[in-house]
Amino acid sequence: MAELNETIHQPVRLQIMAALVTLEAGNEVDFTYLRDLLKVTDGNLGAHLRKLEEAGYIAVNKTFVERKPHTYVSATEAGRRIFREHVAALEKILKGK
Amino acid sequence: MNISPTEAEEALAAIQTMAQKTRKSIASGGTYITLIITGLVWLIGFLSTQFLPVGIVAYIWGGLSLTGTIAGIVLGSRMGNRVRSPSTAPMIRRVGLFWLLLAFFALAVIAVARPADGKQATLLVILFLMLGQMAMGLLFSFSSVWWTLPITALALVGYFLLPGIFYLWMAILGGGGMIALGLYIRLRW
Numbered sequence: 001m002a003e004l005n006e007t008i009h010q011p012v013r014l015q016i017m018a019a020l021v022t023l024e025a026g027n028e029v030d031f032t033y034l035r036d037l038l039k040v041t042d043g044n045l046g047a048h049l050r051k052l053e054e055a056g057y058i059a060v061n062k063t064f065v066e067r068k069p070h071t072y073v074s075a076t077e078a079g080r081r082i083f084r085e086h087v088a089a090l091e092k093i094l095k096g097k
Numbered sequence: 098m099n100i101s102p103t104e105a106e107e108a109l110a111a112i113q114t115m116a117q118k119t120r121k122s123i124a125s126g127g128t129y130i131t132l133i134i135t136g137l138v139w140l141i142g143f144l145s146t147q148f149l150p151v152g153i154v155a156y157i158w159g160g161l162s163l164t165g166t167i168a169g170i171v172l173g174s175r176m177g178n179r180v181r182s183p184s185t186a187p188m189i190r191r192v193g194l195f196w197l198l199l200a201f202f203a204l205a206v207i208a209v210a211r212p213a214d215g216k217q218a219t220l221l222v223i224l225f226l227m228l229g230q231m232a233m234g235l236l237f238s239f240s241s242v243w244w245t246l247p248i249t250a251l252a253l254v255g256y257f258l259l260p261g262i263f264y265l266w267m268a269i270l271g272g273g274g275m276i277a278l279g280l281y282i283r284l285r286w
Binding site: 023033 | 098100101102105106108109111112115116118119120122123179180181
């Protein structure tokens with residue numbers, strides 16, 4: 001049964017997950033791109049990403065591109081499933097209005 | 098965890114907005130750069146073709162094509178770093194091969210058809226370029242396909258109905274239109 005997820009429901013984390021699950025499975029986005037898309041600060045985004053990573057909903061990949069450090073973020077399979085369940089729970093609440 | 102229907106509605110709206118924003122951002126990323134670079138090349142190139150002697154025009158087009166290609170590769174690879182996809186990485190070599198083969202076919206068609214004048218040769222090159230761009234759009238992001246159709250239509254209208262000012266038409270409406278569209282996608286989407 002679909003249930004609401006407290007970790008995901010926080011507004012910024014909800015937007016992070018919405019952006020990441022929109023990408024095709026396996027695709028990852030640059031940290032700065034995600035920061036600009038969400039219009040949040042580096043520190044704010046970093047803190048929310050840590051929470052999602054600890055929960056196992058996203059994967060963070062630190063690498064070098066053309067000798068510059070880059071951080072890439074993607075939704076894990078578990079994260080995609082939990083997010084789908086969260087959306088289904090929200091829709092159920094709305095239908096029962 | 099319990100929330101009200103109003104909160105649920107707001108959360109769903111926020112999800113939908115972010116998903117739409119992400120899709121548009123990814124789709125427009127490469128498109129606006131392609132449009133602005135190609136538009137600048139066309140604007141300068143076709144204005145030169147309309148008003149300058151043939152001898153100088155060949156050098157201008159050569160320089161513009163080289164600069165445009167280098168700028169496209171550099172900016173395109175920077176934009177490509179924003180979203181990484183394991184499925185598209187092996188495609189890069191095939192994309193390069195596709196453009197090389199398309200150039201070969203374009204040259205072969207022009208050699209066989211022997212265009213009567215520069216306008217006919219230009220239109221053939223434009224048609225092949227738009228075909229290539231459309232293929233790239235269909236391959237990577239369907240939302241970046243549509244702009245090739247009005248540009249192709251503009252080129253055909255200019256060629257058949259306004260042959261006297263064909264190059265000027267392509268510079269202002271083709272090149273200028275692409276620049277305006279690229280800026281619109283960058284600033285307003």
